Structures are given as structure tokens and as C-alpha cells.
Amino acid sequence: MSVPQKTREYRLPKVDGFHNLTLQEAPIPKLKSTEVLVKVYAVSLQYRDLIVAKGQYPLGQKENPVPGSDMAGEIIAVGEEVKGWKVGDRVCANFAVDHIFGDVTEEIKMTGLGAPIDGVLTEYKVLPAHSLVHIPEHLNFEEASTLPCAALTAYNALLGGNPLKGGDIVLVQGTGGVSIFGLQIAVASGATVIATSSSDKKLEIAKKLGATHVINYKTTPDWDKEVLKITNGRGVDHVVEVGGPGTIMKSVNATRYGGQIHVIGFVAGQADVSQLPGMILGKAIHVRGILIGSRTQFEDMNRLLSAVKLKPVVDKVFDFEHVQEAYEYQWSQHHVGKVVVKVSKN
The missing domain is CATH 3.40.50.720 (NAD(P)-binding Rossmann-like Domain)
Incomplete structure (x- = not known):
């Protein structure tokens, strides 16, 4: 597979409602030596995503963010110094990409995807290799996308x-x-x-x-x-x-x-x-x-999920072109479990 140069991504140029979710084309940043490029297959929504879109998130958010914190995808390129990961690996990224182990710090909190830094509602995402975990084998991409925050x-x-x-x-x-x-x-x-x-x-x-x-x-x-x-x-x-x-x-x-x-x-x-x-x-x-958890806790959790073959409850899946509808459905509180956006179709 040739490495793509561009991605389609959502941004929030204004934050007074879901109607501001804007799909646009953007260049993919060049990989650093310790980063990977992930093709995003699915993203799950959180209550946090709703209040980010409304400008009400109490822990702070950047201007015009790419929203979304929870994704599942496949590595399609790796930086030259990356060890332990290869093209084709199915992965999730930790919610706060620098929370590897131990307690949260102010610096770690500011690496939370989808608010203080750009998130994952994009077709391709560059991520630090240290933020990644393997997806349990018994889960598909839609199910795995629910793990980083809620699970x-x-x-x-x-x-x-x-x-x-x-x-x-x-x-x-x-x-x-x-x-x-x-x-x-x-x-x-x-x-x-x-x-x-x-x-x-x-x-x-x-x-x-x-x-x-x-x-x-x-x-x-x-x-x-x-x-x-x-x-x-x-x-x-x-x-x-x-x-x-x-x-x-x-x-x-x-x-x-x-x-x-x-x-x-x-x-x-x-x-x-x-x-x-x-x-x-x-x-x-x-x-x-509770401010989510660390990557090492994520790895521990995945061992439990694999041992008991626990399946996340996915209520409804929306296409990438219908993200605003997904937000509205999440806001309605009609769901049980998780609302998911299917980003890539193949």
C-alpha cells in the first residue's frame, strides 16, 4: 500500500453546537522517527465529545480541534526508530497519548486526544508509538473503538x-x-x-x-x-x-x-x-x-477482555459522512452502550 499524503478530517471552527462539525481535506504530517501512521477504521463517541463541540469542556480545549478521542485502526507506516510495531498491526491509541503508566500529571492531561490536542475523527492519524495497544483478537474495529475511554x-x-x-x-x-x-x-x-x-x-x-x-x-x-x-x-x-x-x-x-x-x-x-x-x-x-487510565492499564484490561471474551455493547454505527447525526443521537441519550462512527469502509 502506498502511503497517503492527504486525509479527510472533521474540525470544529466554532464551538457552539454540532452543526459546526466541518469535513475538510488536510495534508498528513510527516512521520517522526518514533511515530506511526494509522488508518482509522472506527471512532466511538463520548459525552466529552458533545461538550467539546458546545465549548463547555471544563478541562480545556484547543482552537479548531479535530474532535474524537477513541479510535481503532491499522498501522500503515512506521517511523525508523519504532520497535515492536509493524505495518498491518491492529491498534488503539490511549486516550492521553503520553499516559504510559502511573498517575496523571498536568502535562499528561494536556495530551488527551480530541480537546487539548487534535483527535481521531480523521481517515489517517499520526500517533506516537508509545501510545498504542494491540486490539484483542476477538474484537472487530467498531467494537475495539469503544475501549480507550469508556472501557x-x-x-x-x-x-x-x-x-x-x-x-x-x-x-x-x-x-x-x-x-x-x-x-x-x-x-x-x-x-x-x-x-x-x-x-x-x-x-x-x-x-x-x-x-x-x-x-x-x-x-x-x-x-x-x-x-x-x-x-x-x-x-x-x-x-x-x-x-x-x-x-x-x-x-x-x-x-x-x-x-x-x-x-x-x-x-x-x-x-x-x-x-x-x-x-x-x-x-x-x-x-x-478517574481520568481515564494509562497505557499499561489498557494492556492489563485487554488481557481481561480476551480471557473472558467480553464484547462491548455497540448501540448504533454511523457512516463517516454522517458524524453530525451520530452526535445528535449520542445527545438524545436513547443509546445503550456505545455510538460508533465507521470511518474507513475497507
């Missing part, structure tokens, strides 16, 4: 830090990408899962994926009390907390003394959390913020 965030929450044990009880909020992966990883690790959603239809899917208990938080607004009832007053060991201020007070109430709350998102909006410090202290709860 690794859930894995880091539940199996990084203070990892769950078989027999633990895990509460996952909603049926978006991180929560569904949290459910699947918890079940694969021997935990009991309680899942919440506003939709009985989505909760049926959660049960099919292994959730033992489900709660509709619209018909049961005091879902924290229902969690305590299910656990005989004890509370859960782990909460995959994606709601933020709008849910965290109830999450604390639903967590056992000394339990773990993994803070991941803020999709439930704002609320009064003035009593939160005292509630956390009063139950000796561990609260941990």
Missing part, C-alpha cells in the same frame, strides 16, 4: 486503586458507555451489580448483561433507599458515579461504611452538595476521581 475508565475505577473483589456489590448509574462497561467488568470479576436507569427497556438490557438488580430512578426517585433495601441496610462496595453533583449525595447514602465512590462524570447536572464533605467523613468513604 478503560470503568476498568480503572473498579480494578485500579483499591480493586473490587469477587462477591462485592457494585452500583452503576445509567446505561451509557462507562456504566455498561462497568457492569460487564464487574460481572466478569465476580461482583453483584445493581444498575439504575430511567428506562425499563434499558434495564432489561442491563439484566441480560448480568445485572442482578435494577432500579428505575424515575419511578423510584429515592433509589439510594432502594439500594440500601437490596443490600439489607449495608450499602454497596463500589459506585460508578457518572452523574456528578446531581447524584453524588444519594451515592454516598447508598455506599457502605468504608466503601468506594469512583467519580467519573457530571451528566446529571448541578445540585446542592454543601453537606457532602460531612457525609463522606461520617461514613469513611473513599472518593476517587
Whole structure:
């Protein structure tokens, strides 16, 4: 295969809505000696992509970015100093390309694809070789594109830090990408899962994926009390907390003394959390913020996915020419699991 010189990529020249997503042609940068060129086959969307497009991402973004953080593709060229990778390898890139191991730093955070640096909604992407992981053999490109953010965030929450044990009880909020992966990883690790959603239809899917208990938080607004009832007053060991201020007070109430709350998102909006410090202290709860994960954690996670043949839940796949529709569908919250864009057709 001859190495292409140009790519089609999306950019956001303005950030006040999805209508600004602009498909344009651009030159492919020349490879540095430690970089690879990847043909992008699939990109999955995150809630983060939506708020980047609206100019509301709290961790900062560059002007006119190429959006998207999560991709799967195939190496088509390698720099002269690259070792361990070859043309034809199927790969994902880590969300923050310089997060190889250990804790996040400010410098690492600024290497997050699709906001502080250009992302992956492009036909071809130049990436540092140190950011790459092999795609598990049992996954296709669409499935693998869901791993870098949603899957690794859930894995880091539940199996990084203070990892769950078989027999633990895990509460996952909603049926978006991180929560569904949290459910699947918890079940694969021997935990009991309680899942919440506003939709009985989505909760049926959660049960099919292994959730033992489900709660509709619209018909049961005091879902924290229902969690305590299910656990005989004890509370859960782990909460995959994606709601933020709008849910965290109830999450604390639903967590056992000394339990773990993994803070991941803020999709439930704002609320009064003035009593939160005292509630956390009063139950000796561990609260941990999760900023995705490292490349070494990604490799560890892929070994787990391969061992249990875990399959990501892909709700819907859109063509590259219909990215705005994909964003609108993600925003509608009708999905269960992940929304994916198929970039290359061959």
C-alpha cells in the first residue's frame, strides 16, 4: 500500500453546537522517527465529545480541534526508530497519548486526544508509538473503538486503586458507555451489580448483561433507599458515579461504611452538595476521581477482555459522512452502550 499524503478530517471552527462539525481535506504530517501512521477504521463517541463541540469542556480545549478521542485502526507506516510495531498491526491509541503508566500529571492531561490536542475523527492519524495497544483478537474495529475511554475508565475505577473483589456489590448509574462497561467488568470479576436507569427497556438490557438488580430512578426517585433495601441496610462496595453533583449525595447514602465512590462524570447536572464533605467523613468513604487510565492499564484490561471474551455493547454505527447525526443521537441519550462512527469502509 502506498502511503497517503492527504486525509479527510472533521474540525470544529466554532464551538457552539454540532452543526459546526466541518469535513475538510488536510495534508498528513510527516512521520517522526518514533511515530506511526494509522488508518482509522472506527471512532466511538463520548459525552466529552458533545461538550467539546458546545465549548463547555471544563478541562480545556484547543482552537479548531479535530474532535474524537477513541479510535481503532491499522498501522500503515512506521517511523525508523519504532520497535515492536509493524505495518498491518491492529491498534488503539490511549486516550492521553503520553499516559504510559502511573498517575496523571498536568502535562499528561494536556495530551488527551480530541480537546487539548487534535483527535481521531480523521481517515489517517499520526500517533506516537508509545501510545498504542494491540486490539484483542476477538474484537472487530467498531467494537475495539469503544475501549480507550469508556472501557478503560470503568476498568480503572473498579480494578485500579483499591480493586473490587469477587462477591462485592457494585452500583452503576445509567446505561451509557462507562456504566455498561462497568457492569460487564464487574460481572466478569465476580461482583453483584445493581444498575439504575430511567428506562425499563434499558434495564432489561442491563439484566441480560448480568445485572442482578435494577432500579428505575424515575419511578423510584429515592433509589439510594432502594439500594440500601437490596443490600439489607449495608450499602454497596463500589459506585460508578457518572452523574456528578446531581447524584453524588444519594451515592454516598447508598455506599457502605468504608466503601468506594469512583467519580467519573457530571451528566446529571448541578445540585446542592454543601453537606457532602460531612457525609463522606461520617461514613469513611473513599472518593476517587478517574481520568481515564494509562497505557499499561489498557494492556492489563485487554488481557481481561480476551480471557473472558467480553464484547462491548455497540448501540448504533454511523457512516463517516454522517458524524453530525451520530452526535445528535449520542445527545438524545436513547443509546445503550456505545455510538460508533465507521470511518474507513475497507
